[in-house]
Amino acid sequence: MNRLLCLALVSLLFFCSSCASLFFGKDAGKTIGESYDYLTETIDKRYSLFDVKNVKWEDAKKEYRALLTDSMTNEDLLNVMGHLVGNLKDGHTNVYGGFNYSRYWDWYLDYPTNFDYEIIERNYLKKNHWRTGPFLHTIIDSVAYVYYGSFSPSISGKDLKHLMDRIRPMKGVVFDIRNNGGGKLNNVKKIASVFADSTRVIHDFFFKTKDGFSEKIPYKIKAQKKRFTKPVIVLTNRKSYSAATFFPSGMATFPHVKIMGDHTGGGGGIPYFFELPNGWTFRASTTRTIDTKGRNIEPGIPPDIEVQMSPEDRAKGKDSIIEAALELIRVGNLE
Numbered sequence: 541m542n543r544l545l546c547l548a549l550v551s552l553l554f555f556c557s558s559c560a561s562l563f564f565g566k567d568a569g570k571t572i573g574e575s576y577d578y579l580t581e582t583i584d585k586r587y588s589l590f591d592v593k594n595v596k597w598e599d600a601k602k603e604y605r606a607l608l609t610d611s612m613t614n615e616d617l618l619n620v621m622g623h624l625v626g627n628l629k630d631g632h633t634n635v636y637g638g639f640n641y642s643r644y645w646d647w648y649l650d651y652p653t654n655f656d657y658e659i660i661e662r663n664y665l666k667k668n669h670w671r672t673g674p675f676l677h678t679i680i681d682s683v684a685y686v687y688y689g690s691f692s693p694s695i696s697g698k699d700l701k702h703l704m705d706r707i708r709p710m711k712g713v714v715f716d717i718r719n720n721g722g723g724k725l726n727n728v729k730k731i732a733s734v735f736a737d738s739t740r741v742i743h744d745f746f747f748k749t750k751d752g753f754s755e756k757i758p759y760k761i762k763a764q765k766k767r768f769t770k771p772v773i774v775l776t777n778r779k780s781y782s783a784a785t786f787f788p789s790g791m792a793t794f795p796h797v798k799i800m801g802d803h804t805g806g807g808g809g810i811p812y813f814f815e816l817p818n819g820w821t822f823r824a825s826t827t828r829t830i831d832t833k834g835r836n837i838e839p840g841i842p843p844d845i846e847v848q849m850s851p852e853d854r855a856k857g858k859d860s861i862i863e864a865a866l867e868l869i870r871v872g873n874l875e
Contacts, residue, residue: 684713
């Protein structure tokens with residue numbers, strides 16, 4: 541059983557972790573009640589995060605099932621299902637109807653943005669920055685600044701080598717993952733491995749089973765021979781979600797790394813896709829992730845150093861968070 545769970549988890553990590561994947565089925569027919577019941581029963585059995593959601597799930601199921609009618613439209617049914625799963629407050633749990641999909645985005649919409657890409661592009665990256673695969677990077681006063689906007693695109697070995705060759709002589713690295721909505725966990729492992737001071741377990745995964753949870757499945761980062769162990773500051777905001785919560789949570793285990801900015805958005809449960817009887821699909825979080833501090837990272841993680849973008853700096857074309865990170869590296873003391 542443990543081997544099967546590991547294989548299942550590996551499949552989730554490498555094939556189902558893209559937050560942008562959409563799967564659409566046929567139109568809803570005469571299976572309104574059946575589809576609703578399948579949705580709720582599957583979540584009952586497979587959803588992994590009830591203990592951190594503080595939701596009255598049984599009450600919600602009854603409330604929304606009472607709204608079903610034989611004559612309701614596909615749009616009405618999607619609204620009912622969407623409002624139901626919205627009670628879980630989970631960006632990884634959605635219903636896809638082909639014409640639209642339900643979503644819960646309050647994990648970032650209810651908070652300050654702490655990010656302005658135009659300021660970054662014009663005043664930090666500037667015209668002559670490098671674009672190496674998915675990495676946008678430049679050098680600012682002997683400090684490497686890297687903006688990484690998504691964990692979804694593949695990262696080649698050459699991409700990572702070119703990036704590391706450029707930043708290796710620098711005093712430190714500011715690695716910016718603000719407004720990064722996540723993507724492939726394999727990219728978390730690739731990037732973290734070039735900053736790891738040693739081979740470490742950075743998370744433990746637990747897969748939801750019929751009777752509870754699997755034994756812990758360690759997520760290990762193997763340090764590369766050519767690695768960067770000078771100061772690294774990872775910048776986050778509320779829109780750093782899914783893989784962009786896994787990454788800073790894992791990086792924080794390395795002694796030369798600090799997390800700066802705002803709390804991340806969360807998304808610590810790995811989603812799995814299911815098909816409804818009416819042909820629609822839905823996904824739900826089916827794992828829990830515990831970091832080395834014993835925290836379930838589903839609600840996100842706080843930064844080591846909280847910095848908010850000030851309106852005054854923004855008006856001057858400055859990014860308060862980047863400025864604070866650069867100054868900390870210049871001082872040279874991350875303690």
